[in-house]
Amino acid sequence: MDFAIQVEDLTKVYRENSTEVVAVNGVSLSIQRGEVVGIMGPSGSGKTTLLSMFGCILKPTAGSIKIYGEEVTNLSDKELPFVRRKYFGFIFQGFNLFQPLSALENVRLPLEIKGMSKKEAGALSINLLEKVNLKERAYFLPRNLSGGEKQRVAIARALAGNPLIILADEPTGNLDHKSGELVVKTLRELVMINNASAVIVTHDSRIFHSLDRVFYMEDGKIRA
Amino acid sequence: MFSVALKIIFYDKVRSLITLAGVVFAVALIFAQIGIYLGLMETSSTIIDHTNGDIWITSRNSKNFDFSQPFPERKINQVLAAEGVKDAEKLIVTWGVIKQKQGGTEQVEIIGYNPDTGIGGPWKMKTGHFRDVKNGNYAIVDESSMRRLGRFEIGDYREILNRRLRVVGISEEVKSFTTAPIIFTSYKIAQNLGGYVGPDNTVFIIASVEDGYSDKEVINTLRRSLSNVDVYTKDEFSRKTRLYWTIETGVGLSFLITILISFLIGMLIVGQTIYNSTIEYLKEFGTLKAIGATNLNIYQIIFSEALINASIGYVIGLIFTLLSIKIYDAIEMVFTIKLWVALLVFFLSLIMCLSAAFFSVRKVRKIDPALLFRG
Numbered sequence: 177m178d179f180a181i182q183v184e185d186l187t188k189v190y191r192e193n194s195t196e197v198v199a200v201n202g203v204s205l206s207i208q209r210g211e212v213v214g215i216m217g218p219s220g221s222g223k224t225t226l227l228s229m230f231g232c233i234l235k236p237t238a239g240s241i242k243i244y245g246e247e248v249t250n251l252s253d254k255e256l257p258f259v260r261r262k263y264f265g266f267i268f269q270g271f272n273l274f275q276p277l278s279a280l281e282n283v284r285l286p287l288e289i290k291g292m293s294k295k296e297a298g299a300l301s302i303n304l305l306e307k308v309n310l311k312e313r314a315y316f317l318p319r320n321l322s323g324g325e326k327q328r329v330a331i332a333r334a335l336a337g338n339p340l341i342i343l344a345d346e347p348t349g350n351l352d353h354k355s356g357e358l359v360v361k362t363l364r365e366l367v368m369i370n371n372a373s374a375v376i377v378t379h380d381s382r383i384f385h386s387l388d389r390v391f392y393m394e395d396g397k398i399r400a
Numbered sequence: 401m402f403s404v405a406l407k408i409i410f411y412d413k414v415r416s417l418i419t420l421a422g423v424v425f426a427v428a429l430i431f432a433q434i435g436i437y438l439g440l441m442e443t444s445s446t447i448i449d450h451t452n453g454d455i456w457i458t459s460r461n462s463k464n465f466d467f468s469q470p471f472p473e474r475k476i477n478q479v480l481a482a483e484g485v486k487d488a489e490k491l492i493v494t495w496g497v498i499k500q501k502q503g504g505t506e507q508v509e510i511i512g513y514n515p516d517t518g519i520g521g522p523w524k525m526k527t528g529h530f531r532d533v534k535n536g537n538y539a540i541v542d543e544s545s546m547r548r549l550g551r552f553e554i555g556d557y558r559e560i561l562n563r564r565l566r567v568v569g570i571s572e573e574v575k576s577f578t579t580a581p582i583i584f585t586s587y588k589i590a591q592n593l594g595g596y597v598g599p600d601n602t603v604f605i606i607a608s609v610e611d612g613y614s615d616k617e618v619i620n621t622l623r624r625s626l627s628n629v630d631v632y633t634k635d636e637f638s639r640k641t642r643l644y645w646t647i648e649t650g651v652g653l654s655f656l657i658t659i660l661i662s663f664l665i666g667m668l669i670v671g672q673t674i675y676n677s678t679i680e681y682l683k684e685f686g687t688l689k690a691i692g693a694t695n696l697n698i699y700q701i702i703f704s705e706a707l708i709n710a711s712i713g714y715v716i717g718l719i720f721t722l723l724s725i726k727i728y729d730a731i732e733m734v735f736t737i738k739l740w741v742a743l744l745v746f747f748l749s750l751i752m753c754l755s756a757a758f759f760s761v762r763k764v765r766k767i768d769p770a771l772l773f774r775g
């Protein structure tokens with residue numbers, strides 16, 4: 177069995193002044209290749225913290241993380257960017273698109289950072305925008321796109337490097353129901369085509385039917 | 401990354417204009433300071449630089465062209481007799497008071513030269529000839545002194561130190577660092593004006609070196625044979641005069657301080673705006689990092705912003721500077737801008753903007769991942 181993510185006893189403790197917050201408390205789980213899983217739970221239950229550790233942008237206090245069998249828990253700050261580059265695409269509730277850059281340029285930028293030529297990256301980006309049905313909006317600035325369109329640009333950007341794992345934090349949080357549904361549907365299709373995996377944090381119960389499996393979080397723990 | 405920086409700059413127009421204004425301000429001010437400073441340097445030694453002759457002999461410990469003590473003129477015989485000296489000439493530089501037509505007085509710098517050779521005399525005449533001061537109470541006045549002395553024409557009389565001199569020529573380009581008007585007259589008249597120099601004294605002897613001898617050899621010979629004088633090459637004395645006026649007087653330091661302040665103000669403005677811009681795009685930069693961009697990738701964007709601001713700001717600052725040269729001309733100030741100055745200022749503006757960008761580096765390095773997920 178091909179595991180995309182395996183975590184064991186994953187714990188994150190935030191220390192602020194003298195108070196400690198145990199945001200994630202001994203979580204163990206595995207996510208298979210090709211799976212689209214959801215993480216649900218009340219606000220403050222540790223979903224975002226867990227997702228950040230999956231994506232190697234936050235270091236755990238304890239426990240271990242394996243990505244496709246590769247132990248990444250103790251990698252240095254120098255090595256981590258390359259792990260992220262290799263495996264992950266991210267989607268955020270706030271889209272996080274560069275306002276001065278067109279949809280196309282936003283999708284193209286990570287490809288260029290990965291060393292692709294402008295031309296090659298441009299062609300690929302148009303292709304990706306076509307997949308999220310935004311080819312006609314390629315040259316629009318984010319401020320001229322609707323929320324759902326922005327999130328689909330973000331999906332195209334997240335998919336740009338053919339990541340094996342997509343991590344999405346409340347991707348529909350800022351969207352109305354219809355665009356939210358389209359966003360998740362698009363995401364799901366593209367993940368399937370690439371035989372990738374996705375972890376979607378959400379408390380939008382309406383996207384339930386698009387998920388293969390759902391984890392419930394409460395007080396930093398996965399509820400059985 | 402460069403094109404991303406360019407897009408950011410064009411997108412945030414107001415911020416970019418403020419940044420540019422900061423760079424332009426600093427660049428133009430630095431240009432002005434250096435230009436005026438170099439102009440002053442040039443002005444302070446302009447007569448030495450325009451005088452034919454290889455070696456300058458001054459009284460001992462003279463510091464500059466404008467204020468040197470007299471010494472016995474008969475030393476010129478020893479100079480002429482020295483091996484390797486082709487020719488030698490005397491030159492007087494002294495000070496006097498001129499009576500203004502409309503009342504009041506002005507201090508003037510008086511140059512007395514030999515009208516037969518013209519050595520030390522005016523090099524560019526508007527009207528008349530340097531020979532015209534020969535055999536009489538005659539003077540050549542520089543055009544630039546009209547601001548101080550009022551209009552004058554050929555044939556006018558002016559009273560300097562109780563002697564009436566007739567204006568026989570008008571020279572051009574002769575300015576003094578001291579800003580006092582410069583009056584040329586014959587060596588003999590200058591020697592006897594007011595009695596400061598004294599009837600048997602000169603202020604400088606200027607020698608030329610015979611072919612086949614080096615300046616250095618001849619200077620050594622002269623140093624051995626002459627007492628109580630200093631002997632310099634033309635370049636040395638020119639430099640000594642420049643350094644006196646620009647460094648020993650402290651003038652240079654005040655220019656340097658102004659340059660430094662302009663640099664710092666420019667750096668603060670640019671640093672501030674680039675920092676704000678970095679903060680504004682922190683989430684997006686963080687997103688790039690999440691996707692696998694290294695800090696270096698992000699720095700490239702920020703430093704490109706700095707580079708673009710520096711280059712555009714520099715070009716505008718340079719254009720302002722070139723336009724302002726006409727204004728300096730109009731107020732009779734020498735403003736010098738040379739290629740190396742332009743390159744130096746470009747280099748300074750690069751350093752200014754790039755070091756300003758460093759304020760933002762820490763922010764990027766420490767991006768909090770939690771920030772990315774905030775809606």
Ligand SMILES: Nc1ncnc2c1ncn2[C@@H]1O[C@H](COP(=O)(O)OP(=O)(O)O)[C@@H](O)[C@H]1O
Nearest residue numbers: 190197199218219220221222223224225226770
């Ligand atoms: N950077 C941080 N510093 C300190 N405490 C944090 C930080 N991020 C999150 N927390 C705390 O950790 C807990 C879990 O937060 P989070 O993972 O954001 O939950 P969720 O995404 O489920 O709302 C909360 O109590 C929150 O206040």
Ligand SMILES: [Mg+2]
Nearest residue numbers: 223224225773
């Ligand atoms: Mg959250």
